[in-house]
Amino acid sequence: MSATIRIHSWNxxxxxxxxxxxxxxxxxxxxxxxxxxxETRAHEAQVPEALRSPSGFHxxxxxxxxxxxxxxxxxxxxxxxxxETSLGEDRFDxxxxxxxxxxxxxxxxxxxxxxxxGKNRSNDRVPYKLDFYRAxxxxxxxxxQAGRPILIAGDFNTAHREIDLARPKANVxxxxxxxxxxxxxxxxxxAGWIDTFRHFHGDAEGHYTWWSxxxxxxxxxxGWRIDYILASSGALPFVRAAGIHPDIMGSDHCPxxxxxxxxxxxx
Numbered sequence: 001m002s003a004t005i006r007i008h009s010w011n012x013x014x015x016x017x018x019x020x021x022x023x024x025x026x027x028x029x030x031x032x033x034x035x036x037x038x039e040t041r042a043h044e045a046q047v048p049e050a051l052r053s054p055s056g057f058h059x060x061x062x063x064x065x066x067x068x069x070x071x072x073x074x075x076x077x078x079x080x081x082x083x084e085t086s087l088g089e090d091r092f093d094x095x096x097x098x099x100x101x102x103x104x105x106x107x108x109x110x111x112x113x114x115x116x117x118g119k120n121r122s123n124d125r126v127p128y129k130l131d132f133y134r135a136x137x138x139x140x141x142x143x144x145q146a147g148r149p150i151l152i153a154g155d156f157n158t159a160h161r162e163i164d165l166a167r168p169k170a171n172v173x174x175x176x177x178x179x180x181x182x183x184x185x186x187x188x189x190x191a192g193w194i195d196t197f198r199h200f201h202g203d204a205e206g207h208y209t210w211w212s213x214x215x216x217x218x219x220x221x222x223g224w225r226i227d228y229i230l231a232s233s234g235a236l237p238f239v240r241a242a243g244i245h246p247d248i249m250g251s252d253h254c255p256x257x258x259x260x261x262x263x264x265x266x267x
Contacts, residue, residue: 004240004259005078006032009153009229011112011210011253014041015073019048021250027054030248032257033077036099038112038155040071047073064096071096072110072154078103078265087135091128098136105266106235107143111136111154116175123175129157133184137191140232144192149235149264152193155210155227155253160185160195163205164225176226193230196242196258207244210253221246229258238264 008031012018015037027035044052044061053059057075062085064070074083080101086093099110114132118124136152144150158181162168171177189195201207208223217223231239241259248255 003262005034005262005264006257006259007034007036007108007151007153007229008032008255008257009036009038009110009155009227010248010255011038011155011227011251013039013251013253014068015047015051015071016042018250019051023250024050024054026248026250026255027051027057027075031075032259034108035075036108036110036153037073037075038071038110040073041068042071043067060099060101062096062099065094069095070112072099072112074099074101074110076101080108087132087139089135092132092135097132100139103265105149106264107140107148107150109136109140109150109152109154111152111156113155113157115157116178116181118175121175123173123178126175126178126180129175130180130184133188137188141191144232144234147234148232149238149266150232151235151258151260152230153228153256153258156185157226158182158185159224159226160189160228163203164208166206166208166222166224176224188230192233194233194236196229196231196236196239197225197244197256199231199236199239200242208246209244209256213252218246218252227253227256229256231258235260235264 084100114129116126116129159165209227211218211223238261
């Protein structure tokens with residue numbers, strides 16, 4: 001194992017779709033040591049065979065009860081000790097949104113946070129979304145306060161600040177940029193979670209991770225930054241770099257990454 005671990009997080013908007021758009025090439029030639037996927041939209045048996053258990057990777061998949069919906073997956077060149085997938089409430093667990101993997105001292109969380117838009121963009125799923133945020137926060141809080149190194153990677157479905165989307169004024173009533181969603185994200189930051197990208201890149205503008213699939217939107221970089229890797233104070237000293245990779249295609253999201261010192265595992 002090298003002295004640095006590269007971690008990627010990517011909402012692939014369907015692993016079967018991504019498999020047809022070069023995901024295997026990314027996995028085998030560009031991906032790092034841990035790859036966390038969101039919105040896989042498949043039961044494990046539906047994952048293309050070549051990607052279900054590829055050579056060199058330990059894999060784990062979680063699916064929603066509803067077919068073709070939600071789901072997360074983990075590819076890891078490093079063996080994980082345990083994986084937990086429950087927040088203890090069926091209304092959350094049935095949607096297959098969570099993996100909490102232990103790598104020695106490191107707690108690595110792969111999470112696909114809910115979208116609050118709901119039916120006909122009525123924002124009727126916002127209360128569920130905020131409840132999910134709070135349940136995960138509470139699940140991790142004692143270990144964070146104890147100083148454990150924790151990384152949370154995933155699609156948070158929230159643009160935290162105005163610089164995190166191209167058109168903030170046009171989206172103040174859109175789920176993903178509602179005041180109550182941004183306030184919940186603020187609460188996490190106030191509690192000590194660190195946005196790793198902002199830690200290294202400050203207030204740099206124009207860095208997004210999701211673009212509408214309407215023609216020309218991605219080319220004009222009219223996007224949102226809704227994918228993050230957050231670090232606990234116990235993890236931050238081990239984080240060496242954070243990045244966004246808009247050149248990697250295959251989804252309406254692009255991958256994000258952090259490089260961390262292998263000592264974070266403490267094995």
